[in-house]
Amino acid sequence: METSNATPPTLSIRDLRVWFELRRWGFGHVGDVRAVDGISFEIRPGEAAAVVGESGCGKSSLMKTILGLYKPRTGSVYFSGEDIHAQGRKSIHAYRANVGYVQQDPFAALPAFMNVWQILEEPLIIAGGHNKANRQDRIRQVLEEVKIHPIEDFLPKYPHMLSGGQLQRIVIARAMILKPRVIIADEPVSMLDASVRVEILRLLRGLQQSHNLSFIYITHDLSTVKYFSEYIFVMYAGKLVEKAPIGRMLRNSSHPYTQALLSATSDPEAMNARVYKEVPSGEPPSLVNPPPGCRFHPRCSKCIHGLCDVQDPPEIHLTPQHQVACWLYSQR
Amino acid sequence: MNNFFHELRKYPSVIASLILISFLIGVSIYAITTIPYEEAKRLWRGGEEIWYTNPRQAAPEWINWFSKNKQAVSFSLRTTNPGVSRTILTEENGNSEIIFSIPFDYQYDSFPQELMIYFSSTFTAKQPYADVTLITPDGREIHLNNFALINRQTYRLSQDDRLTRWLRNDNVLQALFRDPQVETPTPLKGSYSVVISAYTFEANSTVDVELVMHGTLAGWAGTDHLRRDLSVALLWGTPIALAFGLLAALGTTFTTMVIAAIGAWYRGWLDELIQRVTEINLVLPFLPLLLMIGTFHSRSIWVILGATILLNIFGGAIKTNRAIFLQIKESPYIEAARVYNASDIRIILRYLTPRLIPTLIPQLVTLIPTYVFIEASLAVLGLGDPELPTWGKVINDAFVNSAPYQGLYYWMLEPAVMLIITSLAFAMLGFSLDRIFNPRLRQI
Numbered sequence: 175m176e177t178s179n180a181t182p183p184t185l186s187i188r189d190l191r192v193w194f195e196l197r198r199w200g201f202g203h204v205g206d207v208r209a210v211d212g213i214s215f216e217i218r219p220g221e222a223a224a225v226v227g228e229s230g231c232g233k234s235s236l237m238k239t240i241l242g243l244y245k246p247r248t249g250s251v252y253f254s255g256e257d258i259h260a261q262g263r264k265s266i267h268a269y270r271a272n273v274g275y276v277q278q279d280p281f282a283a284l285p286a287f288m289n290v291w292q293i294l295e296e297p298l299i300i301a302g303g304h305n306k307a308n309r310q311d312r313i314r315q316v317l318e319e320v321k322i323h324p325i326e327d328f329l330p331k332y333p334h335m336l337s338g339g340q341l342q343r344i345v346i347a348r349a350m351i352l353k354p355r356v357i358i359a360d361e362p363v364s365m366l367d368a369s370v371r372v373e374i375l376r377l378l379r380g381l382q383q384s385h386n387l388s389f390i391y392i393t394h395d396l397s398t399v400k401y402f403s404e405y406i407f408v409m410y411a412g413k414l415v416e417k418a419p420i421g422r423m424l425r426n427s428s429h430p431y432t433q434a435l436l437s438a439t440s441d442p443e444a445m446n447a448r449v450y451k452e453v454p455s456g457e458p459p460s461l462v463n464p465p466p467g468c469r470f471h472p473r474c475s476k477c478i479h480g481l482c483d484v485q486d487p488p489e490i491h492l493t494p495q496h497q498v499a500c501w502l503y504s505q506r
Numbered sequence: 507m508n509n510f511f512h513e514l515r516k517y518p519s520v521i522a523s524l525i526l527i528s529f530l531i532g533v534s535i536y537a538i539t540t541i542p543y544e545e546a547k548r549l550w551r552g553g554e555e556i557w558y559t560n561p562r563q564a565a566p567e568w569i570n571w572f573s574k575n576k577q578a579v580s581f582s583l584r585t586t587n588p589g590v591s592r593t594i595l596t597e598e599n600g601n602s603e604i605i606f607s608i609p610f611d612y613q614y615d616s617f618p619q620e621l622m623i624y625f626s627s628t629f630t631a632k633q634p635y636a637d638v639t640l641i642t643p644d645g646r647e648i649h650l651n652n653f654a655l656i657n658r659q660t661y662r663l664s665q666d667d668r669l670t671r672w673l674r675n676d677n678v679l680q681a682l683f684r685d686p687q688v689e690t691p692t693p694l695k696g697s698y699s700v701v702i703s704a705y706t707f708e709a710n711s712t713v714d715v716e717l718v719m720h721g722t723l724a725g726w727a728g729t730d731h732l733r734r735d736l737s738v739a740l741l742w743g744t745p746i747a748l749a750f751g752l753l754a755a756l757g758t759t760f761t762t763m764v765i766a767a768i769g770a771w772y773r774g775w776l777d778e779l780i781q782r783v784t785e786i787n788l789v790l791p792f793l794p795l796l797l798m799i800g801t802f803h804s805r806s807i808w809v810i811l812g813a814t815i816l817l818n819i820f821g822g823a824i825k826t827n828r829a830i831f832l833q834i835k836e837s838p839y840i841e842a843a844r845v846y847n848a849s850d851i852r853i854i855l856r857y858l859t860p861r862l863i864p865t866l867i868p869q870l871v872t873l874i875p876t877y878v879f880i881e882a883s884l885a886v887l888g889l890g891d892p893e894l895p896t897w898g899k900v901i902n903d904a905f906v907n908s909a910p911y912q913g914l915y916y917w918m919l920e921p922a923v924m925l926i927i928t929s930l931a932f933a934m935l936g937f938s939l940d941r942i943f944n945p946r947l948r949q950i
Binding site for chain 2: 242287345
């Protein structure tokens, strides 16, 4: 994807490492939790990328670092080519005004003591530059975009009066209200009923396309990804093991972990009941003492002893847009 | 909101406490509107010229409702009172005779303590002259005394030696008011009348009189050792106690909340500092410190209020509030607020603290009587504001003047009852609000 598109990336992440220091007795360094350990990717306007991985792989740390909530140990996040940490608080604030954040749990993501009007007005007040009439117009506009109607009925309501789907629409409206260029969605449908999931995903996709947004969609659920994204990034133990466009990833997945993940995805189909699925045994490794070499090698059925468990695998370009970090493909 | 009031109605204790609180508020409003603040201070400073109509340490009038043996109730009658007549007979030479007839009804089973006539007269050279007669219900006319008047003069029957000798009784009032037909001294009930004939010997000379009887009862609240009517302190004690309790409770609860939120939000050295200050403050004894401030610095109610708030801000509530804030701090909605650039101050005031309000309101309501009691305790210990009439001060006066040993229970019980009503009302309301705001307590 670096070569195919001439437009500059909105967001680029270069060699990002987020390590949390472990201390004993409040001082005394004993190690680091390497939640994110050397991740790079780029997203251009109008592109959506899904970051997929099981829980504990560092997805949330990656997302919070992209939001500027955590400071990376090395590497940085570049927005329109500028380091978001370059000028401390000021540059982070300027960057965040261009980022919308859609959270996982709509029931906890909205303050219970504010009504819909107040919830949506807050970002506008904080951003400044709006008078009351402007704010009112923008709130109506954004509620229309997330298909909340009748708008007047919803404005005075408090979160406890709304259903999960409606709440998630409000969360999306709040993320959209400052007209961001990037939306970061952290498992936006995992807490919702199956019946409203598709609707919310379609809404997000529609917004992304109509506003030409860059979109990072973080999930552990591969089955929702196909509604959405151009790219899939598969994350394992703090590293991206495979990056590919969605079509190629689903047909032609290369990394053993990706293959396992795809085969584990449940589709409600009668045939699946009779098919044996090979699921890798064991658990994700400790992020404090990751295994040497490829981090997946203890669970990998295709592990090459003496290579995979010694040396970090290189990143191999199978096609210009398809990269995989695995020794299996290094000879080709 | 409607739901909230509907919920409230299910608790009888809420209704009871609201009635009691509205009673206290009503008393406060009545006190403030009928007796202005400066007037209340002046009355409480006292003095014979303000309170001469009251006997010392007289029980309240309503004691008679509960007793068959009716005690004499104090009163004072001026010429402006209905029933009191003043007749002026002027002679041609400028001399005049003024006849005051002051009738009063006496239906009590005990003798009065004292009967006094206050004369006030004006003259330039020739003193007016007065002649005092008591007419009993059975028609006897007893000539009491006659004397020349100076500008202000008080005639006390009990101290009239001539009368003592003539009646052959040390207790003049008993001799005058007793029924002559009965062997044991019993008051004669009926309409008495004091007739005063005053003679003036100049054209512009005037005489006015006031008849004061000191019974053993006075007013609806009784009086203290300085003849002060306790109703002043009971009435004015209410707004003072409520204001002190409310201000102290508001001042401590909200500052404590904000400080705990600041500590929980910023963490680091600021949080550590707040925690250590709290721990040190928790070890310091609160009441002895207040006593020291009262003894060595100032007894002004404002100083005591300020000290109370300051010493209670870093109280145990800092710890409990902080624990809750540390939990709320990690909420997704706070994270969202950070992503849309909400400032630290905004997050603390608009996002963190509102979550605590439901638990804070019952806490605040139950705190009010605590502070009312602190103020009263200081006053009981003799460190009340020297100027203000407060409940605690009345208890202190009663204690210093050994009211319980003299059987003057009203003196201690009246302010004590007001304190009990206050604490009961707010405690009941606080506990009920706690159950409404925190429904999980209901099952227990």
